[in-house]
Amino acid sequence: MRGVVERAMRGDREAFGLLVNATSDRMYAIATRILRDADLAEDALQSSLITAWRELPRLRDPDRFEAWIRRLLVHACYAEARRRRQWAGNVRVLPVDGPAAGDDMLSVADRDALDRAFRRLTVEQRAVFVLHHHIGLPLVEIADTLGIPAGTARSRLHYATRLLREAIEADLAPVIPQGRMA
């Protein structure tokens, strides 16, 4: 990988193409989960990859290419999210036709509860949540990737996780019949 990155840093487009092919699926997966919108995720992916191409000669450590490009992607997601203001509530929810759509563990009500709770998160909280729960990055690495203090990463993750857990737990709670509440 290091050799390919070094070639791309010297302007080798073929090498950059290899890097794009190796990373774009993973990046797109992160962007769709942070932004919850396929069009915005495509824009964020495209914008971050073009920035990566432009900025590659300034990458100081080729071994940190993946963390570096992930940071570019998250910042592109921030920019896209703010442009469209999707966390203000006007989100176009992605169709759930992915490979796991048939998973009967999740009901429509679960998905709806999680979608609604996720929309209440800021894009920064979403980024930390996705990098931790979907990509599996430890908090220290997330903080390093995003250039934020570890405490900030921890608090964003804590808040996001708690909100989503509450959403799903509320959905799981038994329904109290009307007129029986104190």
Next chain:
Amino acid sequence: MTESRNPDRLIRAWLDLMPSEAPDRVVSDVLQATETTPQLRALPRLGHWRFPMNRITLIAGVAILAILIGGGLLLSAFRGPSVGNPTLAPTVTPAAVVTPAPTGGPIPAPLQGRWMGSHRDFVSPDAGTSLFLSASSYSMHQSNDNTSARVRGDASSEGSNLHVTAAVGDGCGRLTEGVYGWSLSSSGRVLSITLDHDPCSVRTRNIPGTYWLMACRDPGTDCLGDLDSGTYESQYIRPLLPDGATWSPRFAGVTYTVPDGWANFSDWPGVLGLTTSTDFAKTTPSNVQPLTQLSVFTHATPLTKACSADPVAVTPSSLAAAFTDLDKVKGLTVGATSSLSIGGHQAAFADLTFDAAGAGACGNEISFLKGGGDTLSIGVGARQRLYLVDVGEAGFVAIWLRTPNGTSFDQVVAPAATIAESMSFK
């Protein structure tokens, strides 16, 4: 509860539902774009730099350098002071320093770019606008929606005039031409456009005004970058919006005045960030957070649970109660509080330090305040100042001076205090 109904498993399953394969079209577009996108040159490594130079070239080089420096000083003496106190009043006319293009020529390069403007009547109520100028066109947008132009057309330059025609969205047709005067501040950061003549009323209402260059480190982030000394307005932050209310952009949510040497590095619905130009210069498109910052956060709430980022259940009822809550945060030492008024609101500030003994098991960094969707922390050796402003229904606004160490704090606290106390909210 069965294992399959475990909330964490459900959340992970929900995350897995989203697509994970990048569309081929996007990848091929990127690879095609690299054909026409030049790479930036690598930054020079000064430690290894050597320049072979004999005595004659050395003398010649020094002479040329002296001429350049002397000429530059002479030029700057004639140029006078840079523009001060930029305001949105259309009467501001900073000195033009760019040589205008000849008749019908392209828009001069220093004008080409993205500019921040105040509210215009073709965007949502209260929202700001942005103006894009290219070599041959102009377009105006709501500030947070740059893909959708509200007014757009051709543009050319003649002397210090800007000619605009063929607008989309102005209802005046292709044949009506408007002429506007322009001038640019000596720093190139403040553009003033004034009406000369234009039969199209939509354009006369919307094009004239003062615009600030949007020069964020990350071009996708809508902030201003380096600032001239003067008074500025934010685009996005809404300090007076009650917590939980639906956000929409409002121009001038925060008005602030800066001296020379400051920059605006972020502007979000809950956070506005200022920093020194020195620290701004060290940021990059992929690392936009400066070490020193004077930032404004909405809906500030102390975090009083030990080693936790959970806010207290009830927002403090007064400034005094808020600082009392902060004083209870393990590992945080709150200095004496001082009262003042900021933007006509009651406010108070205190200096903060980290108390390692008090932090105990909480570690070398503790969180003490939540605001604007972010969490404020302090670590070993840091000194900070926190202002809290009581903005009524919207709770408290925090103005936070964060520095990496005591020396930096001493250097910036005086100008930062002046900036903080200049702020007003809308």
